[in-house]
Amino acid sequence: MKQKIYQALENVFILENKKNIIESGIVKKIDVLKDEIRIHISLYNPTMHIKKKLKKDILKSIKYKNLDTKKICLKIEIKLRRNTDQKISGxxxxxxxxxxxxxxxxxxxxxxxxxxxxxxxxxxxxxxxxxxxxxxxxxxxxxxxxxxxxxxxxxxxxxxxxxxxxxxxxxxxxxxxxxxxxxxxxxxxxxxxxxxxxxxxxxxxxxxxxxxxxxxxxxxxxxxxxxxxxxxxxxxxxxxxxxxxxxxxxxxxxxxxxxxxxxxxxxxxxxxxxxxxxxxxxxxxxxxxxxxxxxxxxxxxxxxxxxxxxxxxxxxxxxxxxxxxxxxxxxxxxxxxxxxxxxxx
Missing domain, CATH: 3.40.50.300 (P-loop containing nucleotide triphosphate hydrolases)
Structure with missing residues (x-):
């Protein structure tokens, strides 16, 4: 099941870098539990419209792959990643x-x-x-x-x-x-x-x-x-x-x-x-x-x-x-x- 979810997520893209969310590395972990799927995602820009679009695209891709998710609760956790190590010279x-x-x-x-x-x-x-x-x-x-x-x-x-x-x-x-x-x-x-x-x-x-x-x-x-x-x-x-x-x-x-x-x-x-x-x-x-x-x-x-x-x-x-x-x-x-x-x- 987990491998099929990864394959489904390869069809979901982030517009900022034109890569799918697996290639871009923002999918950190997928947990397949008894009654739910948890997809852990880390984003630089967790604005409301991006979160809504991402959730919609993920659900659409999983449904398109004919995965049995009728009784599974999908949770997407989105966290902001800060470039705390980046410095401006001088x-x-x-x-x-x-x-x-x-x-x-x-x-x-x-x-x-x-x-x-x-x-x-x-x-x-x-x-x-x-x-x-x-x-x-x-x-x-x-x-x-x-x-x-x-x-x-x-x-x-x-x-x-x-x-x-x-x-x-x-x-x-x-x-x-x-x-x-x-x-x-x-x-x-x-x-x-x-x-x-x-x-x-x-x-x-x-x-x-x-x-x-x-x-x-x-x-x-x-x-x-x-x-x-x-x-x-x-x-x-x-x-x-x-x-x-x-x-x-x-x-x-x-x-x-x-x-x-x-x-x-x-x-x-x-x-x-x-x-x-x-x-x-x-x-x-x-x-x-x-x-x-x-x-x-x-x-x-x-x-x-x-x-x-x-x-x-x-x-x-x-x-x-x-x-x-x-x-x-x-x-x-x-x-x-x-x-x-x-x-x-």
Whole structure:
């Protein structure tokens, strides 16, 4: 029976490498028990549509081979395989800034953490992985007329991407390759392919830190990052209200899946409070201690809180990292950045 099942599975193919699932090595074991068949499968990309298609194709192939499976329960166990041994030459630490929800200021925080690290004397890169909404070029005031042919350079008989340096940070973003206001209408596979090129076909040079600004959600791009690069840790960003924390909870759950297991270094509460101009009293517009309470519940280190200040919005719109212009915010980000470094060690 087991040999017939193996033969049936030779007719099931994975589109990524155009090999059948036996040739590709993703079938790890087949158990033929009294009342069930268990097929153990290990995949790099266990997205829902791939799992459903795989199960459908396996059942169809077994049925086509006329195997008697009427009273047999078929179980397919799918686990994510991470390339934890893969390293990017010259980069010591790769950190991702993530949030389950958009609009929480994740890119602003990634920008100012990167610049804070530079001010501490580190060599830093910033990868804008938000394929559909790249905002890092705006955060660094990198205008279209500043992006010229030097973005591509020849190295070892092939072309690689050359990061644009702004405020001491080496930056790569899809925003460098698309016009302002132009919609990026790509399916998941095309977006992940572009991201892989940004990671592996960029001449980053020696870096102490590469900060990856992730898009919202828990989709293909996140899985590609987890598959392709050895992340040292995740920095979570949220605003205090429940609707943000609900989505952040899903992101935390993804990074804590047993087959993924990327360390969460800590969580930052952004837009934590407003300061009254006259009394300097804190006004908790989105609620008080929402992220701090969530961090205790989820056993995540609380990295710090960032207030709602008009200067943050103004300098971000100007394309100037606020840590270079506001001493209060600079000290807050210095403390948060030192907390991140301490958690790494």
């Amino acid at each position: 980069i010591k630490n790769i950190l991702a800034v993530a949030s389950g929800k958009g609009g929480v200021g994740k890119s602003t925080i990634a920008t100012n953490i990167a610049v804070s690290l530079v001010k501490m004397g580190f060599h830093v890169g910033l990868l804008d992985a938000d394929i559909y909404g790249p905002s890092i070029p705006l955060m660094f005031n990198i205008e279209e007329d500043k992006i010229h042919s030097s973005i591509l350079k020849k190295k070892n008989n092939s072309y690689v991407m050359n990061p644009i340096t702004s405020y001491g940070v080496k930056i790569i973003s899809l925003g460098f390759f698309s016009k302002s206001g132009e919609a990026v209408v790509w399916r998941g596979p095309m977006a992940t392919k572009a991201l892989r090129q940004f990671i592996h076909d960029t001449d980053w040079g020696p870096l102490d830190f590469l900060i990856v600004d992730l898009p919202p959600g828990t989709g293909d791009i996140h899985l590609s990052i987890l598959q392709d690069i050895p992340l040292k840790g995740i920095i979570i960003v949220s605003t205090p209200q429940k609707i943000s924390l609900s989505d952040v909870h899903r992101s935390v759950a993804m990074f804590r899946i047993r087959s993924i297991q990327v360390p969460i270094l800590g969580i930052i509460e952004n837009m934590s409070f407003l300061l009254e101009n006259k009394t300097k009293e804190k006004q908790y517009f989105f609620g008080k201690n929402g992220v701090k309470n969530f961090s205790k519940k989820m056993n995540i280190f609380f990295l710090g809180e960032i207030p709602m200040l008009q200067e943050i919005r103004e300098y971000s719109d100007l394309g100037v990292p606020v840590v270079l212009e506001n001493d209060q915010i600079r000290k807050i980000f210095e403390k948060i950045t030192k907390n991140i470094i301490n958690k790494l060690s």
